[in-house]
Amino acid sequence: MLQITKPPATTTVTAEHPVATVGRYLVRYALVVVIAWIGALKYSGYEAAAIHPLIAHSPIFSWLDSILSVRTFAATLGSLEIIAALLIAIRPLWPRISVIGSAMGILLFLSTLSFLFTTPGVTAASGFPVLSVLPGQFLLKDLVLVSASLWTLGDSLGAALPWRAAHGGEQPV
Numbered sequence: 001m002l003q004i005t006k007p008p009a010t011t012t013v014t015a016e017h018p019v020a021t022v023g024r025y026l027v028r029y030a031l032v033v034v035i036a037w038i039g040a041l042k043y044s045g046y047e048a049a050a051i052h053p054l055i056a057h058s059p060i061f062s063w064l065d066s067i068l069s070v071r072t073f074a075a076t077l078g079s080l081e082i083i084a085a086l087l088i089a090i091r092p093l094w095p096r097i098s099v100i101g102s103a104m105g106i107l108l109f110l111s112t113l114s115f116l117f118t119t120p121g122v123t124a125a126s127g128f129p130v131l132s133v134l135p136g137q138f139l140l141k142d143l144v145l146v147s148a149s150l151w152t153l154g155d156s157l158g159a160a161l162p163w164r165a166a167h168g169g170e171q172p173v
Contacts, residue, residue: 028088028155031148035105036085042078045071054115054135061111081108088152095159102156105149109142116140 041047052070055061064073087101116122122136131137
């Protein structure tokens with residue numbers, strides 16, 4: 001009987017274009033700057049007051065309005081955002097820890113995207129798909145930020161998992 005064997009699978013490695021390399025770093029660290037900046041602004045009274053209507057109309061977060069002051073909630077949220085930014089930034093040193101920051105970014109931005117559906121005044125007078133400038137267009141930017149966070153999550157996972165497989169266990173933290 002004639003047996004046909006397939007040649008071993010080969011993986012073609014293609015070099016990343018230099019523009020893609022620059023873009024990769026810019027996406028990660030621009031995301032870090034944006035999240036940290038937004039987080040730092042949450043400590044201001046102006047920003048705390050601005051997010052209050054978003055929280056008050058959210059079925060997911062409105063209950064927090066009865067147990068935390070607006071300033072306390074905003075400062076807590078700002079702290080979480082700053083922590084997420086720092087964790088995303090440390091990917092070259094600790095990719096496994098950076099995974100946590102990216103996951104936090106995804107959750108934070110999915111939360112704010114939910115306000116598109118719960119906050120009155122998101123659509124302009126003519127209705128969907130026309131978004132108001134505030135809060136509609138302001139919230140829509142989070143679609144890009146959640147996507148960038150998802151990409152950094154995949155990038156950090158990709159950097160963390162090969163190390164584990166090559167070393168047969170846990171990566172020192």
